[in-house]
Amino acid sequence: MQPIWISSTQASELLGISERQVRRNASMWEYRWDDEGGRKVLKINVRSLPKDASDRYVMATLPESTEVQVQAEDVETVIRSYDRATDRAKKNFDKWTLILLKCEGITGTKELGRFVDDWNRAHPEMKTSIKSIYRQRSQVGECGKIALINHREVMHSTVRDAWFEDFKNAYLTANKISVFSSWMIALGKAIERGDVKDQSEFPSKSAFNRRLKSEFAPDVIYFAREGKKKFYDNKGFHLDRDYSDLKAGQVWVGDTRTWDVFVKVQGQEKPATCYITLFMDFKTYMPMGWCLHHDAPGTENTLRAMRHGIERYGLPEEIYVDNGREYRNRDFSGQSRGHQIVEDEQYAESMASRLGIKMHFAIVRNARAKIIERNFLIIKNGFDRLFNSFKGGTVVEKPEPLKGVLKSGNFLTWEEFYGLAQEYMTIVFPGLPCQGKHHNGMTRRELWNAEIVKREPMRRVSRETLSMLVSRTVKGRIMHMGFHLAQLDSWYWAEWMPVWKGREVTFRYDPDDMRTAWCYDQNKKLIGECTLQSAVGAMVKDDDAVGKQLIAEGVARKRHEEKMLKEICPDMSKEQAEEYISAMRTAVGPQDIFVPQGPTHLTRHDRDSEQLRAEKKVGNADFYNIVDGEVEEKPSTDLWDELLTGEAM
Structure with a gap:
């Protein structure tokens, strides 16, 4: 900015001191001596005066037609920003607030230099420089004290918007491209556009990464790179359930999972996969009924699990399941797949309708809403991993020794695994500590025992009805x-x-x-x-x-x-084609086909061939031609030539 020179008299009025004091302390500001009418006159630069004095001069000398509104510092905004700021931002604000307060009114490079030297000796943990003071004064003068808190937002990034757009589009994808690769992509596009010549004119990858983190929240970056499902599983919004009005045993939630264990099943050569269909109490997480099976999940196993739970505890009022075929069918819920769910309309012969149970189906692809999924993980970590034939839920979890275990055959049979799984689900799992919010450190069995006495006994059914539960139609x-x-x-x-x-x-x-x-x-x-x-x-x-x-x-x-019929009437093979053709050739038998013999048609090629045969008898054909010179031409043997000769005669 251009300096504004005023007389010592004007400076004394702005500072509120005498002109004599101004002359004595002229070294505190920027000054010079001018010649006016043959005498020396002291001039002071208004911009070197304290901020209040320079502001008063600017306001006094502004044109009358121009209205200038000076925006006051919003103290409440600064306080709120300070409270939400990080420890590093707070430390930066405290440091520069103190430094700017101490050096207020000190102008000129010499005076500021002396101040900086004294400050750095007295405060080695908060060292500064003349350049930093000028920069902070400029930012505070432009944005207010809030700039000391959001100092990184005030500082402009060296990464241009077009470059950052290329970097961001590459980095914020589900392919999880690295920072370096995204930076290389942005660099290549910048060179293609002619923005830069080489890497030396381009910001570093750290500059791109800093701008990315300043403009995008960590969860936004997580969503872009990890995907929607993983985001909502780990960082998404979750509703807190209110269990105060829910009674123990009122609502059962059911699902089927695959045991991550291989077993030996009689009659099967390969290791078999087994399953558990489980119904769990919604409030206490207590297992109500289950069915262990090694055949594919289906309605029959689901009905067996329901019968097991009803026989032990009684009838639930509502059931919460997903949209699997084993639940949405005429036998279990009365509502088949592919049709709109109507909870008040159920097939009359379905299990739910006969027992007066209200069905609830989870939102499609929203398995996180079912608390049974989290309990399945507990069962997996507490039971499945105990077996040497544990196969893991993914390829990453697959143990290295599994291949040798399966090859040796040294793992449990289905009957042995069935007994251990029944013991675990009946005794061990209900007695494990539960981390549910409403459990308060109690186990599933303890919470069940405490809650079940607070309600009326659950409805029971006759033995005939129990036998009817697993029936199919x-x-x-x-x-x-x-x-x-x-x-x-x-x-x-x-x-x-x-x-x-x-x-x-x-x-x-x-x-x-x-x-x-x-x-x-x-x-x-x-x-x-x-x-x-x-x-x-x-x-x-x-x-x-x-x-x-x-x-x-x-x-x-x-x-x-x-199978026997197929052996009698086997399928055709590729070798049978040759066999069948040979048989048909034999069946046809030898065939004598009469071919009449006509005269031989001699061509020039036949005459050339005869000449070559004659030359071979003598020896080298070229030598034969050189020695004998002309060779007596033999009469033509060409039948066509003979015919022509005969006609000429």
């Missing part, structure tokens, strides 16, 4: 031999069926005991019972449940029959 018609259960290739018969032949009914059967089944009409009214036909029933004793095993044997016999 299928629609079909009464045939000449009764009702044919196509899934298991078995027939059922009852004396009432002759009058119902040709009509469609709903058939309900228990997979655990298939000796007896039930049929319902189209109005869901029970028609009567029916029994398994004697072809299978004759092998069943009164104290033995047929279940799937005997029916499966029948299906196995059917498959064996199909």
